[in-house]
Amino acid sequence: MSENALAFVEKQLLAKADLSLAQLEKVMGQLMVKQIDMADLYFQATHIESWGLEDGILKEGSFSVEQGVGIRAISGEKTGFAHADDIQLLSLESAVRAAKSIARGVGNSNIASMTALRSKQPSSSRSLYVPTDPLLSLSEKDKIALLHEANTLAHDIDSRVKRVSVSLSGSHEMILVLGSDGTLAADIRPLVRFNVRVIVDHNGRIEQGSAGGGGRMGYTYFLEQGLSQSMVKEAVRLALLNLEAKQAPAGMMPVVLGPGWPGVLLHEAIGHGLEGDFNRKGSSAFSGRIGERVASPLCTIVDDGTLPNRRGSINIDDEGTPSQSTVLIERGILKGYLQDKLNAKLMKTHSTGNGRRESYASLPLPRMTNTYMLSGNSVPEEIIASVDKGLYAVNFGGGQVDITSGKFVFTTSEAYLIEQGKITQPVKGATLVGHGPDILTKVSMVGNDLALDPGVGTCGKEGQSVPVGVGQPTLKIDAMTVGGTNHE
Amino acid sequence: MSKQATFRIDSEQNIWKTLIEETLDKAKAQGATQAEVGLGVSKGLSVTVRLGEIETVEFHQDRSFGITVYAGQQKGSASTNDLSRASIEQTLSAALRIARYAEPDPCAGLADKADLAKEIPDLDLYHPEVLTPEAVSVWAKECEDAAREADKRICNSEGASFGQSENYRLYGNTHGFLAGCPSSSYSLSCAVVAKDAQGGMQRDHDYTVSRVLQALKKPRVVGIEATDKAVRRLSPQKITTGRFPVVFSADIASGLFASFASAISGGSLYRHASFLLNKIHQPIFPAWLSIKERPHIKRLLGSAPFDSEGVATVDRDIVKAGILETYLLSSYSARKLGLKTTGHAGGLHNWFVSTTCPDLASVLKTMDKGVYVTELMGFGVNGVTGDYSQGIAGFWVENGHIQYPIQEVTIASNLAEMFKQIVAIGGDIDTRRNIQTGSVLIESMTVAGN
Numbered sequence: 040m041s042e043n044a045l046a047f048v049e050k051q052l053l054a055k056a057d058l059s060l061a062q063l064e065k066v067m068g069q070l071m072v073k074q075i076d077m078a079d080l081y082f083q084a085t086h087i088e089s090w091g092l093e094d095g096i097l098k099e100g101s102f103s104v105e106q107g108v109g110i111r112a113i114s115g116e117k118t119g120f121a122h123a124d125d126i127q128l129l130s131l132e133s134a135v136r137a138a139k140s141i142a143r144g145v146g147n148s149n150i151a152s153m154t155a156l157r158s159k160q161p162s163s164s165r166s167l168y169v170p171t172d173p174l175l176s177l178s179e180k181d182k183i184a185l186l187h188e189a190n191t192l193a194h195d196i197d198s199r200v201k202r203v204s205v206s207l208s209g210s211h212e213m214i215l216v217l218g219s220d221g222t223l224a225a226d227i228r229p230l231v232r233f234n235v236r237v238i239v240d241h242n243g244r245i246e247q248g249s250a251g252g253g254g255r256m257g258y259t260y261f262l263e264q265g266l267s268q269s270m271v272k273e274a275v276r277l278a279l280l281n282l283e284a285k286q287a288p289a290g291m292m293p294v295v296l297g298p299g300w301p302g303v304l305l306h307e308a309i310g311h312g313l314e315g316d317f318n319r320k321g322s323s324a325f326s327g328r329i330g331e332r333v334a335s336p337l338c339t340i341v342d343d344g345t346l347p348n349r350r351g352s353i354n355i356d357d358e359g360t361p362s363q364s365t366v367l368i369e370r371g372i373l374k375g376y377l378q379d380k381l382n383a384k385l386m387k388t389h390s391t392g393n394g395r396r397e398s399y400a401s402l403p404l405p406r407m408t409n410t411y412m413l414s415g416n417s418v419p420e421e422i423i424a425s426v427d428k429g430l431y432a433v434n435f436g437g438g439q440v441d442i443t444s445g446k447f448v449f450t451t452s453e454a455y456l457i458e459q460g461k462i463t464q465p466v467k468g469a470t471l472v473g474h475g476p477d478i479l480t481k482v483s484m485v486g487n488d489l490a491l492d493p494g495v496g497t498c499g500k501e502g503q504s505v506p507v508g509v510g511q512p513t514l515k516i517d518a519m520t521v522g523g524t525n526h527e
Numbered sequence: 528m529s530k531q532a533t534f535r536i537d538s539e540q541n542i543w544k545t546l547i548e549e550t551l552d553k554a555k556a557q558g559a560t561q562a563e564v565g566l567g568v569s570k571g572l573s574v575t576v577r578l579g580e581i582e583t584v585e586f587h588q589d590r591s592f593g594i595t596v597y598a599g600q601q602k603g604s605a606s607t608n609d610l611s612r613a614s615i616e617q618t619l620s621a622a623l624r625i626a627r628y629a630e631p632d633p634c635a636g637l638a639d640k641a642d643l644a645k646e647i648p649d650l651d652l653y654h655p656e657v658l659t660p661e662a663v664s665v666w667a668k669e670c671e672d673a674a675r676e677a678d679k680r681i682c683n684s685e686g687a688s689f690g691q692s693e694n695y696r697l698y699g700n701t702h703g704f705l706a707g708c709p710s711s712s713y714s715l716s717c718a719v720v721a722k723d724a725q726g727g728m729q730r731d732h733d734y735t736v737s738r739v740l741q742a743l744k745k746p747r748v749v750g751i752e753a754t755d756k757a758v759r760r761l762s763p764q765k766i767t768t769g770r771f772p773v774v775f776s777a778d779i780a781s782g783l784f785a786s787f788a789s790a791i792s793g794g795s796l797y798r799h800a801s802f803l804l805n806k807i808h809q810p811i812f813p814a815w816l817s818i819k820e821r822p823h824i825k826r827l828l829g830s831a832p833f834d835s836e837g838v839a840t841v842d843r844d845i846v847k848a849g850i851l852e853t854y855l856l857s858s859y860s861a862r863k864l865g866l867k868t869t870g871h872a873g874g875l876h877n878w879f880v881s882t883t884c885p886d887l888a889s890v891l892k893t894m895d896k897g898v899y900v901t902e903l904m905g906f907g908v909n910g911v912t913g914d915y916s917q918g919i920a921g922f923w924v925e926n927g928h929i930q931y932p933i934q935e936v937t938i939a940s941n942l943a944e945m946f947k948q949i950v951a952i953g954g955d956i957d958t959r960r961n962i963q964t965g966s967v968l969i970e971s972m973t974v975a976g977n
Contacts, residue, residue, distance in 0.1 A: 448918030522937025
């Protein structure tokens with residue numbers, strides 16, 4: 040983030056409220072009483088809009104503004120937190136009193152001058168996305184036209200399409216972090232999303248299909264190379280495919296996962312278990328296992344917050360640390376955890392730029408950004424051909440994991456039977472269940488076709504949602520439990 | 528009168544009511560034919576104790592102001608958390624601007640005036656307390672201590688949390704409706720980790736929740752229950768794939784009826800996105816099963832005097848003798864379907880599902896041999912087709928008794944079939960939820976393991 044962005048956010052968030060950096064440093068001084076080791080002030084202002092078209096009518100639009108400041112004070116393993124939704128000195132001071140109530144000490148600790156500390160902090164001049172407001176990237180007329188075109192196209196593709204819902208949403212978020220360690224950083228984050236859902240009806244059988252995507256850019260992204268049209272075609276294709284889907288199989292079998300969004304497997308099975316908080320507390324099935332083999336040597340997995348324009352990317356995390364690419368698993372060996380400042384400090388290591396929060400009103404936690412597996416050498420067709428009887432799963436809904444037992448699930452939304460090395464029959468959605476610490480030891484082939492998801496991921500943890508990305512090449516897992524209804 | 532001066536969450540209600548009235552007037556003056564405003568204020572305290580020490584103390588304070596305007600049948604909405612006059616003005620302008628771009632929707636508009644609640648019963652939902660982090664941390668510590676001392680196999684803790692929140696929501700519209708309802712909520716939860724001799728770890732939790740502080744379960748009881756649940760999951764096995772009867776424990780069985788509620792809600796029906804399309808007055812469940820809705824029970828978590836558009840909530844039979852008696856409609860979805868609102872904008876209010884036998888033991892005995900599910904994982908419920916496929920954790924049951932814990936297993940069927948195949952419901956009702964049911968036995972599902 041350039042100096043210009045910091046100046047811009049400072050003006051937007053602070054100057055408007057008649058707050059100066061000098062005043063904030065004074066507030067920080069009030070916060071840093073004895074026993075408080077670390078503290079930060081997090082300012083945020085977000086504008087969000089959404090437009091929804093249903094039954095051919097642009098019937099809904101909404102606009103919202105959310106802003107506030109979150110104040111955190113840390114003493115050892117203790118955290119005090121308070122927030123205020125009006126950004127002004129008085130509210131700040133009362134939130135400070137609340138946040139520091141975890142420490143009984145009085146009087147200022149001997150923190151060095153903030154300005155002196157600041158020079159020690161790494162500064163990031165990276166700009167992974169344009170800071171301009173995506174809400175202004177298209178006129179209202181053009182946004183609405185985009186939705187109508189999508190609706191018309193969906194109906195034109197197939198007469199079995201009975202209902203179409205299309206939505207377009209965007210947000211423009213500005214954050215500024217001031218930390219007791221000298222951090223002073225800002226980020227301006229655009230985020231857009233397009234979504235289409237169709238309901239098809241054929242002789243009384245009703246099915247649905249949906250598709251969408253987006254990222255940190257303006258709405259014009261959806262107009263490039265007919266992207267919105269491709270998403271509409273994809274939603275219709277999936278809905279029509281579901282009309283043909285037969286019962287999914289039940290039991291243990293080889294599973295081939297397609298490239299891209301099926302990387303939600305990595306997010307659930309591996310990613311969460313490697314978040315610093317669980318490992319600091321020793322409650323993860325991966326706790327204390329750095330250096331051990333947890334996957335087949337074909338697997339190298341990274342979490343990378345630095346991919347331009349991706350939904351899961353951030354210039355800096357919500358504690359002001361520049362995002363980075365962190366190797367989680369290298370050729371099957373567990374290499375590292377994802378850290379925020381608190382857990383890094385307690386585990387005597389450094390933040391990996393993964394301290395993220397849903398908003399000023401919630402505490403930062405170690406969270407993923409874009410998590411994906413690197414390409415291998417196999418050709419996808421050869422992977423399918425290697426399976427005598429199994430499942431080929433291309434698209435998924437959500438997933439979930441129990442960090443402690445390591446058990447995870449994810450549910451297919453597009454899958455096919457593989458019979459004698461050939462893709463044969465589409466099957467209904469089925470939940471796949473596995474054990475995180477050993478699922479990747481069963482990976483026997485990795486494709487050369489790494490793809491990232493279209494920008495649809497939202498991760499929930501402790502009630503907080505943050506946008507994330509996933510990706511992977513085609514993978515073969517030798518045995519996994521498939522939760523269909525068809526048991527022979 | 529009161530022992531201690533307490534800051535009530537609705538203490539500034541007159542200021543807010545004036546703000547809402549003025550905003551509605553301005554909306555009309557600026558061209559809206561109808562308008563509605565929702566204003567919410569909440570504050571809360573949450574304290575987590577882990578391994579005997581305070582881990583986090585969080586103070587929450589939130590406000591929200593949302594306005595929807597209708598210019599004829601064109602609708603626009605906007606919201607803000609900044610309640611300054613300037614910000615409210617901007618929010619109103621944004622809503623009016625959007626309404627100009629929206630296209631006429633014949634069903635758009637406020638609820639009909641005749642359907643709005645005329646009297647607002649006092650449901651006794653607000654029981655404020657002055658609590659300090661120190662005071663509540665004592666309860667959390669007592670809870671976690673009890674959990675950790677209850678069994679040697681408890682090796683770690685995710686802590687015990689006490690939460691307090693107070694909420695006030697005001698709703699007003701240009702039909703002249705303006706009413707609010709303050710409420711309080713208290714909760715205590717605990718999550719612990721148990722370890723077996725082989726090093727396998729299992730986590731589980733328990734919680735208590737109430738609108739009245741004194742009605743919470745004792746901290747020790749919550750802690751010990753969390754430990755019992757974690758310990759009995761240790762050393763799970765996979766089971767062989769096959770078709771078996773399945774019992775859903777009371778706390779997760781409410782999810783089955785939540786899927787039912789979603790399938791009979793107006794939004795799913797007018798979109799044709801429901802497996803229960805056109806099933807009104809038809810049998811959905813076995814003939815002995817009934818579901819009653821009682822929105823006005825004092826102090827209950829799901830109680831509400833009116834729905835989110837001011838429509839009066841009333842007692843209803845949702846299912847009687849297994850037959851679907853009503854859909855769940857807002858005024859919008861009702862108009863889309865050519866029906867009348869049922870006061871379900873914003874969701875359902877206190878459901879009570881009938882029972883067939885006294886307790887869980889008798890439900891397991893009726894099952895004899897099969898799967899007892901205590902945890903569901905995943906998102907494998909398809910509301911359009913009713914197709915159901917979820918990951919589970921639970922127990923293998925034989926001769927009506929729990930044999931051993933199971934994990935890495937899935938259960939699958941279709942909700943329409945599952946509803947018809949409900950064989951028994953226990954009297955072990957989970958009263959912590961909006962949908963109160965006991966454990967539910969389903970005749971047969973595909974269970975996938977090895």
